[in-house]
Amino acid sequence: MLHLKDNAVSQKTVLSLNNISKYFGPLLANDAINLSLAEGEVLALLGENGAGKTTLMNILFGHYVADAGTVTAFDEELPPGKPRAAIDAGVGMVHQHFTLAENLTVLENITLGTEPLWGVRQYQSRALAKLNQLSTEFGLEVNPRALVRDLSVGEMQRVEILKALYRDARILIMDEPTAVLTPPEVDSLFATLRQLIKSGLAVIFISHKLGEVMAISDRVAVLRSGKVVLEAETQATSREALAEAMVGRKIPEPKRVPQDAGEALLSLDQVTVLGAHHKRLLDRASLTLHAGEIVGIAGVSGNGQAQLADLLSGLQTLAEGHMTLRDHGELKPNPAHMVKQGIGRIVEDRNGLGLIGDMTITENLASENYKSREFSRLGFLRFNALQRYARELIEAFDVRCPGISAQVRKLSGGNMQKLVLARVLSKEPMVILAHQPTWGLDVGATAYVHEQLLAARQRGAGILLISEDLDELLELSDRIQVIYHGQLSESLDPDNISLQELGLLMSGQQRSDSQAA
Amino acid sequence: MGDFLDFILTAGFWAATLRMATPLIFGTIGELVCERSGVLNLGIEGIMTAGSMAGWMWVYQGGDLWGGVLFAAFVGALFGLLHSLFTVYLGLSQHVTGLGITMLASSLSYFVFRMMLPNVTTPPKIVPFESYAVPVLSELPVVGEALFVQSPLTWLALVLVFVVGYVLFRTPLGLAIRMVGENPMAAEAQGLNVHLVRSGAVIFGSALMAVGGTFLTLSAFDAFYIGMTNGRGWICIALVVFASWRPGKALFGALLFAVFDALQMRVQQQASSAIPYQFYLMAPYVLSIVALIIMSRRAAYPKALLVPFRRGER
């Protein structure tokens, strides 16, 4: 990838953040942060999940109001809490989670808010002309009349960028823009960014991926626990220095020790799942999970991972094919059935699906086996048994909480995930689904989750690990299968495949046979 | 059967249909605007009651008819403001708030009615709107009398459907309303004030509901009775679902509904007493439930309906 360092960076400051602080309850999310951005430069904002990057950008854009500090754009102070003012000052933001209305068209999404609210009509042809001009200039092709729900993820991101450009943004904030893209899409995004820089825009690029930061940025600022801990010219620093600044402390990442896989536990045979309009969300996918192995599923989000996870969760019905568990035969699409068959399920959406936020820790820990003889008798819950169980588990899994009667929604993300692990792993399931198990967790919590998964593998469990974090997959998996358009590739050996090769497979390109594992 | 066909071809039948449809059109369009912005307004039943009382009282106290309509709209808007303070700004349960508004608006209407007219036994009457005959067109045979001799409020309702339809789908304001009902976060990211758009929609929608209510006292009848709204508000909510949140279809739904209602009244008068009249009176409610069931599979709710938007929430 081409670096931009030859690009002449002028010194005119277009944006500065002065002493920004922000509390969420007792948590200090931003601690007196100072940052500035010059015209024509790419500033990378690097940091772990929870370091405060997104909070800072939301303050800058006016979604949040800072408890202290000011934002200045083009020498004018922005009034706090007003996205409108930020937009008018020339700030455009591409959110990590797209802010698009799915049932409206691309054009409607883009033009919203650009015309006076009380206008008697919309000037569509004028808008279309401007949009076309922007599309061609920056290589952002998209059909303006299409409904957003019909677009691919890459196209949605283009719409987000176009939204900012359409408003004549001079400063573009991109929050984790590559998280949802395939490697080729990332390349095309970077090409667009270079075009934008050339025309004088300044960009803040938020990421936790070192490689991208080194490739695209002129300057980099590292955030940790709400503070800027390092600020440097990208050229003058190194991956290692950035990594250390980001993490702060050395956390030993558990290592996978080679072990032989045992008998087959779970097999998916040519399974097909249909979505709306008979779209094949899973398309004759087959895999076998053996005892004592971790099978990683790599892929760009939206290629069928969710359906695969739902299948094992018992939330999804098969259209074709078979899903069988050793000794138990066909699995039924019913969550209670999956629990009974001893399948441990760690899902991506721990807030909305894995846990019930408004109930207590005890109630959540028991949610899969409250009906067992241990916890209920004659229709009554056995509170003493439940509480003893909960106390044991939060001790064993080191859940930090005010007490077992605390509501789950008040816990941090890491502690919620520990709660899920406690519920699932304490039953020593032989088959475990782990869908994005470390999504949104900090380094410490991530290492903990990895350790627990490897321990389960050690005792002979088979684990299906679905993740969009390639490093995680390569580190933990004994075998990797790539999912693309609902189809699963053959098994690949993580020790003998490069990131580039994996990236190509994830974007649907075939791999030459000689490299097959 | 021949009688029956003759009957539905009479001008009187279609005039009655339009008359019965009018409050439903106002109410349905009002609810539709609220729901398009993401707010379910269960206050509709009470707001219609308040509108019917307020408009009537204005006229009874000596105000003119159009002043009564405006006053009803104003009262409806006030309740809409209250609703939006609770559901939009505080993000409270739209279900419970709406029911609370319905209870408050109706009980307050009855209270005020009783306080201002403490000693009446038979409800006093006012002089309601006279039908307005469109020149020339109203002289057409059959059609003329049915379609072109109507209360001015009926005309207003019909015009309203087209205006609201145009605004929702052809203007920046309408786009903003639909956007806050689909994805408020997206609207905010574009610099829109979500709370302002939503509360504006709820206030406007509530004003329309109240006008629908006052049609009952200023045009359809000439007096105010306790319990006169009689579930019309709930029927409007069903009609919004039936109309898939589209003004044109809402008009169609309200008319269809009124046709059935006019028919059952006619059949009730004509048929022998084999079927008790109570069962005819049930027809609108049963019909509403049936409409909901028919449309349930296809119902495409505005995505952010019932979802409160709290700024800066993690």
Place this chain on the structure above:
Amino acid sequence: MRLEPREHVSLLTLVAGPVLAVVAAMAICSLLIVWSGSSVLEAYALLFKGALGSRFAISETLTRTTVLIFTGLAAAVAFRAKLWNIGGEGQLYMGACAATMLGTGLLEWSAYLLIPTLFLAGALAGGLLLIVPTLLKTHLKVDEVVTTLLLNFIILLVVNYLVFGPWKDPMAMGWPQAAPIIDQGLLPPLLAKTRLHAGLLVALAFAIGTWVLMRFTVWGYEIRAVGANPKAAGFAGVPVNRTIIRTALISGGLAGMAGVCELIGLKGYLTLDLSPGFGYTGIVVAMLAGLNPLGVIFSSFFVAVVFNGADSMSRALSVSNYIAEVITAVSLLAVLVSMLLTRYRIKWK
């Protein structure tokens, strides 16, 4: 303005919240009393005196409390599962109809057998009525708010038909009412020379029973889980649809028993004014209680005080007794705000 979640919510604020809401509601409604030209203090003094000022007044208030406990519990159970049962009124009449069908001579059993049977029949009738919109909700995704509301109107017309038609009591001198419940079917009085009846004890027993059910049993756990997050509950293996249907049977059943209780405890025969909206008032009762079944005992008593007191106040002063409905409606809205304030604090900036 911004809302920030509170870290700790003490039990005191949980109890003080609704009480303050009620006080605020009465303060707001005093504006109406001022408007009517009466003295606020005098009016409220008369209100409380009318509801609590004598043995008879208290007995009347407790009589009204009885039926409100049932409808309040019905709403509390359903709302806890996020099943928006607004059809308490219809279910109440269904219960009364069932009791009328069996209790006017069809079954001539002894009281010990007949009274429980009537309650059971009423509960079944109310529960079955709510099953219809519930099945529409679980299987066809039809919104239950509107269907339960509309069913109230339909059921009222059915009752209208019955008491004017086939069930009309020829001995009633032309009044539209059904035949009286036979003596063995009537609840015994609780207090001599008053209308207070044993239904109060039944209601209290059911309030405690409902509390036990919600808090200590597997079913209660399932109802709360489904209400808090149906997706997550389903994922963990809670049978979501079955739980919602079970909730509907319990909620509709409680509302049906309200009708039976009013019929065999107070009125003695089915009329069209058996309930002046007790089903709807039950929603206010439940919300004031924070959906807690034990709280329902207190909130229903409060609402009964307001209604009975307002009746006697309006006789003494020139304040329409609709003030009672206004006070309860404002209380409902006020308690919503107070519930918010116990969970969040408002930051002005």
